[in-house]
Amino acid sequence: MIGRLRGVLVTRQPPEIVVDVAGVGYEVQVPMSTFFKLPAVGEEVSLVTHFVVREDAQLLYGFLDERDRVLFRSLIKVSGVGPKLALTLLSGMDADSFVRCVQREDLKALVATPGVGRKTAERLLVEMRDKLKDWIGVSDGGSGVQSAPPDRRDIAADAEGALVALGYKPAEAAKLVSAVKDDSITDSEELIRRALRSTVRDSSRSARSD
Known part of the structure; x- marks a missing residue:
């Protein structure tokens, strides 16, 4: 079991990063809530991790915040929610937003997440309501670093690729x-953030109109 990594951030292409630990490069899948807080390439990063072994792959998921890992582990215990969908949920909303979503029984906000159907959303509301007490108040295990922009590339293509990877x-x-891109955006991270926020706003407007 790999529970924590500390090393040099080698590459960052959402939602995957590579961390060099003593010469070994670990490929790590991270939610956007973690990705936006990563240091620049070449700097040291420390992550708490969750290791998944499947017949066809061995996958490592990383988080700056211990609360996110605890929530991730609770989510994948819900029927119909695997690691990829849990990662998508934590990319569309941070831990506190997810808690508020469950407390409000906001079914539409969950269904707006790619891969979440109505039945899965209903299971999430029922089962996570009981699980929340297991992780609320868990201390932040993050590194305290601030986000840094990646190398300049085609930011629209990078953002689209990240969203496709998220489902x-x-x-x-x-x-x-396309709907959120404008000249004020200088990196793919901001573009991804705005796109994800737009899906949350749209679901909130839809809920208020009913």
């Missing part, structure tokens, strides 16, 4: 990115 269909990802 959005390519056409849907392109539409989301």
Whole structure:
């Protein structure tokens, strides 16, 4: 079991990063809530991790905040929620937002997440309501670093690729990115953040109109 990594951040292409630990490069899947807080490439990073072994792959998921890992582990215990979907949920909303979503029984906000159908959303509301007490108040295990912009590339393509990796269909990802992109955005992280926020706003407006 790999529970923590500390090393040099080698690459960062959402939602995957590579961390060099004593010459070994670990590929780590991270939610956007962690990705946006990562240091620059070449700097040291410390992550708490969750290791998943499947017949066809060995996958490592990383988090700056211990609360996010605890919530991730609670989410994957819910029927119909695997690691990829849990990562998507933690990318669309941080831990506190998820708690508020469950407390409000905000079914539409959950269904707005790619891969979450109505039945899965209903299970999440029921089962996570009982699990929240297991992680609320867990101390922050983060490194305290601030986010840093990645190397300049085609930020729209990077953002679309990240959204597709999180479960959005390519056409849907392109539409989301196109809707929020403007000249004030200088990196893909901000573009991804705005796109994810736009899905939350749309679901909130829909809920108020009913």
